[in-house]
Each structure stands twice: as structure tokens, then as C-alpha cells.
Amino acid sequence: MRVTDGMRQASVLRNLQDLSSRHADATQRAQSGMRVNQPSDDPSAAAELVKNRVRQAKNESSQEAVNMARGDLELAEGTLAEAGDLFGRLQEIAISGGNGALGADERKNLATEVGNIKAQLVSLANTRGTKGFLFAGNKVDTTPFSSAGAFSGDDGEQQVDLGSGAPVSVGVSGALAFTAAGGRNVFADLDALQTALAANDSGGATATLTGLEASRKQVMAVRSDSGLKISRLDTTEDVLSLGKVAIAKRNEDVGGADPYAAYSDLVNLQSALEQAVAVSRKVLDLGSLFRQ
Amino acid sequence: MRGLVSLLNTARDGLQASSYALGVTGQNVANVNTPGYARRDVVLETRGQGLNGVHATGIKRASDAILERREYQSSSMSSGASERDSHLAQLEGLFDDAGGSGLADSVGALFGSFQSLASNPNDPTARSNVLARADVFAKRVSDTADAIASGRDDMFGQARDTVKDVNQRAQSIAKLNQEIARAKASGQDTSDLEDQRNQALLGLATLIDVRTVADASGAIMVQSAGTTLVEGGNARTFTVDLAPGGNLRLLSSTAGGSNTEVTQFLTGGKLAGIQQARDVDYVAVQTQLDSFAFSVANAVNTQHEAGYGLDGNTGRALFDLTATSAGAARSLRVSADVAGQPNFIAASSTAAGLPGNSANAVALSNLTDALVVGGRSITNAYSDIVGNVGQRKAAAEQDVTLRQSIADQVHQMRESVSGVSLDEEMISMTKYQRAYEASAKVLSTVDQLLEELLARLG
Numbered sequence: 001m002r003v004t005d006g007m008r009q010a011s012v013l014r015n016l017q018d019l020s021s022r023h024a025d026a027t028q029r030a031q032s033g034m035r036v037n038q039p040s041d042d043p044s045a046a047a048e049l050v051k052n053r054v055r056q057a058k059n060e061s062s063q064e065a066v067n068m069a070r071g072d073l074e075l076a077e078g079t080l081a082e083a084g085d086l087f088g089r090l091q092e093i094a095i096s097g098g099n100g101a102l103g104a105d106e107r108k109n110l111a112t113e114v115g116n117i118k119a120q121l122v123s124l125a126n127t128r129g130t131k132g133f134l135f136a137g138n139k140v141d142t143t144p145f146s147s148a149g150a151f152s153g154d155d156g157e158q159q160v161d162l163g164s165g166a167p168v169s170v171g172v173s174g175a176l177a178f179t180a181a182g183g184r185n186v187f188a189d190l191d192a193l194q195t196a197l198a199a200n201d202s203g204g205a206t207a208t209l210t211g212l213e214a215s216r217k218q219v220m221a222v223r224s225d226s227g228l229k230i231s232r233l234d235t236t237e238d239v240l241s242l243g244k245v246a247i248a249k250r251n252e253d254v255g256g257a258d259p260y261a262a263y264s265d266l267v268n269l270q271s272a273l274e275q276a277v278a279v280s281r282k283v284l285d286l287g288s289l290f291r292q
Numbered sequence: 293m294r295g296l297v298s299l300l301n302t303a304r305d306g307l308q309a310s311s312y313a314l315g316v317t318g319q320n321v322a323n324v325n326t327p328g329y330a331r332r333d334v335v336l337e338t339r340g341q342g343l344n345g346v347h348a349t350g351i352k353r354a355s356d357a358i359l360e361r362r363e364y365q366s367s368s369m370s371s372g373a374s375e376r377d378s379h380l381a382q383l384e385g386l387f388d389d390a391g392g393s394g395l396a397d398s399v400g401a402l403f404g405s406f407q408s409l410a411s412n413p414n415d416p417t418a419r420s421n422v423l424a425r426a427d428v429f430a431k432r433v434s435d436t437a438d439a440i441a442s443g444r445d446d447m448f449g450q451a452r453d454t455v456k457d458v459n460q461r462a463q464s465i466a467k468l469n470q471e472i473a474r475a476k477a478s479g480q481d482t483s484d485l486e487d488q489r490n491q492a493l494l495g496l497a498t499l500i501d502v503r504t505v506a507d508a509s510g511a512i513m514v515q516s517a518g519t520t521l522v523e524g525g526n527a528r529t530f531t532v533d534l535a536p537g538g539n540l541r542l543l544s545s546t547a548g549g550s551n552t553e554v555t556q557f558l559t560g561g562k563l564a565g566i567q568q569a570r571d572v573d574y575v576a577v578q579t580q581l582d583s584f585a586f587s588v589a590n591a592v593n594t595q596h597e598a599g600y601g602l603d604g605n606t607g608r609a610l611f612d613l614t615a616t617s618a619g620a621a622r623s624l625r626v627s628a629d630v631a632g633q634p635n636f637i638a639a640s641s642t643a644a645g646l647p648g649n650s651a652n653a654v655a656l657s658n659l660t661d662a663l664v665v666g667g668r669s670i671t672n673a674y675s676d677i678v679g680n681v682g683q684r685k686a687a688a689e690q691d692v693t694l695r696q697s698i699a700d701q702v703h704q705m706r707e708s709v710s711g712v713s714l715d716e717e718m719i720s721m722t723k724y725q726r727a728y729e730a731s732a733k734v735l736s737t738v739d740q741l742l743e744e745l746l747a748r749l750g
Contacts, residue, residue, distance in 0.1 A: 004711030005324055007704055014700060038391075039384055039682025040689060047679035050389050050396045054671045057400025058407070058660060065411040131412050131648065138640075138648035140414050156645050160410045161657040167410075171648075 012280040019276050023269040030262040036255035045254045052247050052254075059244050062163035066237045069160055069170035072129035073230045076172035079127045079134065080223035083177075086117050086124075087216035090193065093117075094212055097197045097205030104200040111197035118190045122147055125178050131158070135174020144174050149187025151179045162236050163243075170229060177222035186215040296745070298343075299738045305345030306731030309336055312348040313724040320712045321721075328491030330355045330710035332483060353483040359706040360490060361504055363699075364497040368560035370692070370699035371498040375565025377688040380573055382443055384685045386436050387678050395674055398432040399588075401425045403660045403670075409639050410653035414602075419634035423626065426610055430624045433585045437621035440578045447570040448532075451540055454499050454563050455532045461496040462514065462527035465489060469511035470525035476510045486510075500530075501560035518557025519544045530554075532563075539571040573684050578621070580677050584665055586620035587673070589613045591664035592656065593627075599638025599652030601630075606643070608636055 028037050039046035093110050096102065125135050125145045132140025138156030145151055151174070158171035176182035189211040196204030313334040323329040332351040339345045389396040405425040409418045468489040475482045489512065496502055496514070503515040507524075514522035521528055521544075528545050535541040542558055543551035558564045589611040596610040608629040614620045630636040641651035665673035 002708045002711075002713065004707055004713040006711040007707045010700070010703065010707070032390075034390065036390075038388055038685070039678050040380075040685035041682075043679045043682030043686055046682045047675040050394070050675045050678045051671050053389055053396040054400045054403075054660065054674070057397070057404055061404035061407040065407055068411045132414055136648070138645040140648035154644070156649055158413075158648055159650055159654050161407050161654045163407075165658060165661055167651065167654040167658075 008283050012283050016273075016276055016280060019269065019273045023266075023273050026262065026265040026269050029257045030259075030266045033257055033259060033262070034255050035257040042255070049251060049255045052251050056244065056247050058163055059240055059247065062161070063237065063240050063244075065160050065162055066233050066240065068130060069162075070230060070233045070237075072131065072134060073170060073172065073226050073233065075127065075129050076134045077223055077226040077230065079124050080172070080177060080219055080226060083121055083124050083219045084216055084223060086121055087212060087219065090114065090117060090190065090212050091209060091216070093197070094193055094205050094209045097193070098202050098209075100202055102202065107197045107200045107202070107205070111194050114190060114194040114197060118149065118187065118194065119147065121178075121186070121190065122149060125174055133174075134172060135177060137171070137173065137175060145178065145187075149178075149185070149191070151175060155181055162233075163240065164236075168232070168236070170233070172222060172226050172229075177219050182218045182222065184211065184215050184218050186218065189215045296738050296742050300735065302343065302345035303731050303735035303738060305339060305347055306734065307728060309346045309348045310724045310728035310731060314721060314728070316351055317717050317720045317724065321714065321717050324712040324714060324717075326487075328487050328494065329712070330483070330487055330490070331712045350481060351483060353486055354710050355486070355490075356706065356709045357506060359702065359709060360493075362702045363706050364493055364502040364504060365560070366695070366699040366702040367494060368497040368501045370695040371562050372501075372560045372565040372568070373688065373691040373695040375562045376569045376573070377565075377685070377692045379443065379447065379566070379569035380681075380685040380688045383440070383569075383574060383577060384681055386439050387681045389678065393436075394678070395429075395432055395436065396678075398425070398429040399660070399670060399674060402429040403657055406653050406657035406659075409637065410650040410657055413639035413650040413653055414647040416634055419602075419637045419639075422637050423630065423632075423634055427626050430589075430611060430626055433581070433621050433624045437578065437581055437585070437624075440574055440581070441622060444538075444570050444574050444578075447566050447574075448534065448540065451532045451563060451566050451570075454566065455530045455542070458496065458499045458516070458521075458563070459527070459529045461492055461499070462521050462529070465492050465496065465512070465514060466522045466525050466527040468492065469522065473509040473511050473524070482510060497561060499561045500563050501558065516561075517542055517544065517554040517559075517563075519552070519554050539575075540567050542567075577677065577681055577684075579617075580680060581621045582617045582619065584621070584670075584673050584677060585624050586613065586617035587665040588670050589620070589624055591659050591662065591670075595652065595656050595659060596638050598641070599656075600640045600643050600646060601633075601636040601638050602647055603635055604643050604646060605636070606638065608638065610637075 029035060036042045036045045036049060093114060097107055097110050122145050126143055127134045133142065133144050133153070136142055136144035136153035138158070139153045142152055144153035153174055155173055155175040156171070157169045157173060159167040160170050162168050173182075178186045180188075189208060192211060193205060193208040196208060313336070316332050316334040320331045323331075331354045333354055335349045335352050336346055337349050339347045385391075385393060387394045402425045405418070405422045409415075409422050412418045468485055472482045472485045472489065475485060493502060493504065493512070493514070496516075500516045500521075505513045505515075507513065509524075511524045512522070513520060513524070517530070519528070521530075531543045531545070531551065533541050533543065540555065541553055542555045542563070544554045546552055555567065558567055590613060593609040593611055593613060597607050600606045601608065609627045610630060612623070612625050612627045614623050639653040640646050640649035641655070642649060645651070660670050663669055668676065
């Protein structure tokens with residue numbers, strides 16, 4: 001084949017352009033650590049990376065939802081534990097009040113203490129969390145229990161999306177913990193004790209023990225349910241953490257560049273480019289008969 | 293037997309022929325880098341019968357008509373592929389999620405805001421966040437659709453400019469055809485004119501597909517987009533406008549003054565690349581984006597309308613939406629019903645459940661996995677768009693590589709025939725220089741002989 005100066009120049013130019021283009025690609029791979037930097041680098045991998053990006057965002061917001069729900073659940077559990085402790089004292093008062101040796105004034109004092117405990121219990125039942133009143137059901141912005149213990153909340157349980165596709169209940173029901181919806185009206189049991197003590201009725205005070213125990217168990221049952229929900233959140237958080245790692249690993253598998261290969265490519269192409277420039281000088285120096 | 297005087301004429305012919313050949317060599321050397329220049333070979337012939345010397349009958353342009361035709365075609369295909377690729381690079385840039393564009397982050401943020409709302413349905417910040425994320429999503433979608441539409445508008449402008457260029461070049465080629473035919477008829481050398489025409493044809497081939505047929509007069513008939521563009525000294529004109537559907541329409545003027553549509557016959561050059569990118573690739577992605585935006589907004593609206601705002605009202609849409617998917621992406625925006633009203637975000641599934649019920653917010657959040665876009669989930673549907681754009685761009689890149697490689701190969705073959713080699717020219721120059729010296733020597737020898745003869749004759 002007849003070779004002309006124009007052919008040599010075009011060949012040199014084409015080779016240098018090709019090498020420069022590959023060098024630029026290799027530089028981007030080495031810098032980003034990713035094999036897929038544009039959708040056209042690997043369309044199916046790019047599509048999966050986009051899906052993983054949305055999944056990762058959902059995973060992160062699920063983790064935020066878990067943290068927020070856990071905060072309120074832990075507060076509810078602690079509050080119910082305090083409420084349970086109050087029942088211990090109430091049972092002691094009921095036993096003391098049933099003691100026939102106790103005088104009317106002493107029973108009256110005990111009745112006053114029961115009134116104070118009731119106020120304390122009402123205060124606990126009206127505890128506020130991050131979303132409003134913890135035990136108000138859906139009526140989070142309404143004080144659920146009056147000072148008399150009348151309930152104005154509902155039995156709605158708050159649900160959240162933790163990424164599983166199914167709603168997860170993270171509410172703690174004040175209705176089930178403190179009202180007849182859970183089996184006993186806790187405040188009515190306190191009222192019965194207070195009334196018996198105020199009336200100096202030792203038998204009546206003793207008779208409230210059964211109801212107080214049932215109320216305590218009712219509060220503790222809801223507390224136990226809160227603990228279970230926290231435990232479920234812990235499991236969910238573990239799953240989300242594993243999911244986060246799995247998505248990151250999948251991204252690496254699908255679109256990541258082998259760092260050693262990327263660096264090696266870059267070095268090789270750098271060297272090839274330098275050699276090509278040197279060879280180009282020599283090639284373009286041909287046609288040298290005119291210089292002889 | 294020839295006399296000494298006739299030998300003087302032979303030497304003179306040798307000097308003239310060598311001098312002419314040296315001129316041709318000089319011309320080749322001077323044009324070694326001139327685009328489209330085909331090297332010239334001097335044509336030497338003996339003068340008459342017997343020992344009558346030499347004369348240069350002219351010069352021959354080193355060319356191969358078949359290779360030139362193939363170069364027009366390969367250049368045309370390569371140019372079309374490059375043009376489409378460059379437009380697809382712009383389209384790809386709109387869906388480069390890793391690079392900061394694309395919709396993935398805004399989709400994730402929108403549904404993440406529903407998730408946060410579900411965690412705290414009575415929180416004004418969570419409610420405002422839903423509105424803000426919905427606004428970002430709508431703007432991102434409409435900006436992307438706007439960019440696609442602007443790209444199509446720009447390409448229409450480019451197509452008009454390209455057609456103007458095509459028409460000008462066709463006029464130039466027609467004029468050169470006339471000049472070549474005239475020069476040939478009067479026996480003049482047409483090499484320079486043919487170089488110019490070849491260069492003009494190569495330029496035309498980068499704009500539109502070109503097929504050529506030479507006639508006996510030396511003129512070349514040019515066919516583009518399935519119609520005759522140049523015939524002899526006449527050139528037709530192309531115009532471009534938009535068909536009722538918005539696609540490019542290439543029209544060729546006819547002898548009667550009317551126009552014929554030839555868009556479907558367009559196969560190469562920048563114009564074909566623009567047409568392919570604008571009316572095939574961009575339209576396909578735009579349609580997919582419209583369908584995505586329409587389905588997502590529709591699904592969100594349906595769910596949102598089922599819920600209750602903090603004011604106890606229901607039936608409000610979150611997005612304003614067109615009646616059909618056509619143009620849905622460009623017009624997508626947050627509904628005027630809820631804009632600026634965080635309390636109208638419907639997190640609760642019942643009026644009685646207000647303000648703590650979050651069942652509707654949970655349902656909105658779960659839409660990411662629901663099959664609401666033509667049987668695909670929202671996430672999958674968006675990844676389908678990205679995959680589609682990537683596949684189109686990757687295919688275009690491969691096409692560019694292939695077409696460029698073919699064009700380079702054909703160019704090398706033509707260059708091998710027509711290009712100037714300085715080494716060859718150096719050898720030719722030496723050859724003709726020696727011939728000139730030898731002819732001069734003949735002249736000198738004959739002169740000496742004549743001098744001797746005249747001296748003896750006294």
C-alpha cells in the first residue's frame with residue numbers, strides 16, 4: 001500500500017485521540033472509584049444503581065423513623081413502669097387501710113395520699129412525647145386524662161412505615177393501659193380505695209386490693225407490649241443496617257471499579273500516551289528525504 | 293539521418309518537459325497539506341515518430357472515482373452517527389443521578405417525606421417538608437422535560453441551519469459542474485476544479501447523505517435524501533419545517549415549484565443524526581418520562597385524595613395533573629389545593645383519627661413499591677428510563693466507533709491513491725532534475741559539435 005504523509009499524520013492523530021479518550025476514562029474511573037460513571041457505561045448496571053439509590057434513601061428514612069418511634073416507646077415504657085410502681089404503694093395503702101387497729105384520722109391521711117398518687121398517675125398518663133400526648137391514641141394534641149381520670153383520647157394506634165411494605169404499629173394505648181377498654185378503669189379503682197379510706201371503711205379498703213392488682217397488671221401488660229415493640233424496632237434497625245451494608249456492597253459489585261485495576265489502567269495508559277507522543281514525533285519526522 | 297540542428301530541438305524538448313515535470317512536482321509538494329488535493333502526475337509522450345524528442349501532454353489527477361464515492365458515503369454515515377451521539381450525550385446528562393442530575397434523589401426524598409410524616413403526622417415541619425419535597429420532585433420532573441423539549445427546539449434550529457448549508461453547497465457544486473464541463477469542452481485542465489468539487493462534496497456529505505453519478509461532460513449528479521439535489525449546473529433546494537405531530541419534515545423543491553417530503557429517505561449526515569436524535573430518541577424518552585410523571589402523580593393524588601387534612605377535609609390532590617400522560621411531565625406542579633397549606637396534607641385515613649392517625653401517610657410512603665407505572669413500581673419505572681437512555685447512548689457510541697473506523701479506512705484508501713508523498717516527490721524532483729541536466733548536456737554537446745563543424749568549414 002502506498003503510504004503518504006497525510007496518512008501518517010491522520011494515523012498519528014487518530015491514535016493520540018483514542019489514547020487520550022481512554023486515558024480520560026481511566027482517570028475518571030480511578031478518581032471516582034466507579035466503573036459506571038454515566039448510564040451509557042453499563043446501562044443495566046446504571047439502572048440498578050438508580051434503584052439502589054432510591055432504596056438507600058428509603059432505608060435511611062426508615063432508620064430515622066425507627067429512632068423517632070423508639071424514643072417515644074422508651075418514654076412510654078418508662079412512664080408505665082413508674083405507674084406500675086405507684087400501684088405497689090397503693091396496694092400497701094389498701095392493706096394498711098384494712099387494718100382494724102387504724103384510726104379514722106389515719107385512714108383519712110391515707111385517703112389524701114391516694115388522692116396525691118392519683119394526681120401523679122394522671123400526670124404520668126398525660127405524658128408528652130415527640131408527637132404529642134403519649135397515651136392519647138390519635139388525639140395527640142388533646143390532654144387525654146382529666147384530673148378526675150376521665151379519658152378523652154381514643155384507642156387509635158399510630159402506625160409508621162419502616163420500609164417493610166406493611167404498616168407497623170408503634171403507638172402505646174392509653175385506653176388499654178388506664179381505661180375500661182383494657183378491662184379495668186384504673187382511676188375508678190383508685191377512687192374506690194380513696195372513698196373507702198375517707199369513709200373509714202377498713203373492709204372496703206381491703207376489698208379494693210383485687211381491683212388494684214388487676215389495674216397494676218393491666219398497666220404492666222401495656223408496658224410489656226411497649227417493650228416488645230421496642231424489641232421489634234431493634235430487630236428492624238438491625239435489618240435496616242444490614243440492608244444498608246448490602247445495598248452499598250451491591251453498588252460496589254455492580255458499578256464499582258477494582259481500585260488496583262483502575263490504577264493500573266491509568267498508569268499503563270499514561271505510559272502508553274507518553275510513548276505514543278514520542279513515536280508520533282518520530283513518525284512525523286519521516287518524509288525526510290528533503291532534509292538529506 | 294537527423295541533423296545536428298534537429299538534435300538541438302530534441303534537447304530543447306527535454307529541457308521543457310523536465311522543467312514542466314519539476315513544476316508539477318513543486319505543485320504537489322506545495323499542496324501536501326491542502327485538504328482535498330489529489331496529487332498530479334505529469335504525462336510525457338514522445339513527439340511523433342523516430343527521434344523527435346519528448347513533450348508533456350498535460351497532467352493527470354490521481355483519483356479513484358469509486359473510492360471518492362465511498363468516502364462521501366462513509367463520511368456521511370460517520371457524521372450522522374457523531375451528531376446523534378453528541379445529542380444523546382446531552383440527554384444522558386439529564387439522567388446522570390451519580391453526577392447530581394436525574395430524578396432518583398427527588399423520588400427518594402418525596403417518599404421519604406411521607407415516611408417522616410407517618411412518624412409524626414401532627415408535626416408542622418414534617419407537613420411542610422412533604423410540600424417542599426413534592427415541589428422539588430415536580431420541578432425536577434418539569435425541568436427535565438423542559439430540557440428535553442428545549443433540546444428538540446435547538447435541534448430544529450440546527451436542522452434549519454444545516455439545510456441552509458446544504459443548499460449553499462449544492463449551489464457551489466452545481467456551479468463547479470458548469471465550470472468543469474466548460475473547461476473540459478475547451479480542452480483545459482480541470483484538476484483544480486475537480487479538487488474543489490470533491491472538497492465541496494465531502495463537506496456536503498457531512499451534512500446529508502450523498503450519492504454521486506458522473507456524466508460524460510465531467511459533471512456529477514448528486515442525490516441526497518432519495519432525491520436529485522444537483523444535476524449538471526442546476527441545484528434543487530431543501531427546506532425543513534415541522535409536521536403537525538412536531539417531527540422534522542424535510543421537503544425538496546420540485547421543478548414545478550411545489551415541495552415533496554423526503555424525510556423518510558434521509559439516511560446520513562448531520563441532518564439524519566439530528567432527525568434520529570430529535571424525533572426518535574428524545575421523543576421516546578420524553579414519552580417515557582411523561583408516562584412516569586403521570587402515573588406517579590396520579591397514584592399519589594389518588595391516595596392523597598383518600599386521606600384527610602388536619603382541617604378535616606378530604607379529596608384534595610397533591611399535584612396538578614394533565615388529563616392524559618401527553619405533556620404531563622412538563623406541566624407537573626404542586627396542586628393549588630394544597631400549595632402553601634401544610635395542614636392540608638392528608639396524613640390521616642379517617643376524619644375521626646385526626647390529628648394522630650398516619651395510615652394515609654404510610655400508604656403514600658408505600659407507593660414506591662406499588663406497581664403503579666404500567667405494571668412497574670415507581671423505582672423500577674425510573675430505572676427503566678435511565679437504562680433506556682444509557683442503552684441508546686451506548687448504542688450510539690458503538691455506532692460512532694464503527695462508522696468512524698469505516699470512514700477512516702476509506703479515507704486512508706483514497707489518500708493512498710490521491711495523497712502526496714514527500715518522499716516520492718523528492719525522488720521525482722531528483723529524477724527530473726537529472727533529466728534536465730542531461731538535456732542540457734545534449735544541448736552543450738551539440739553546440740560543441742556545431743562549433744567544431746563550423747571551424748572546419750572555416
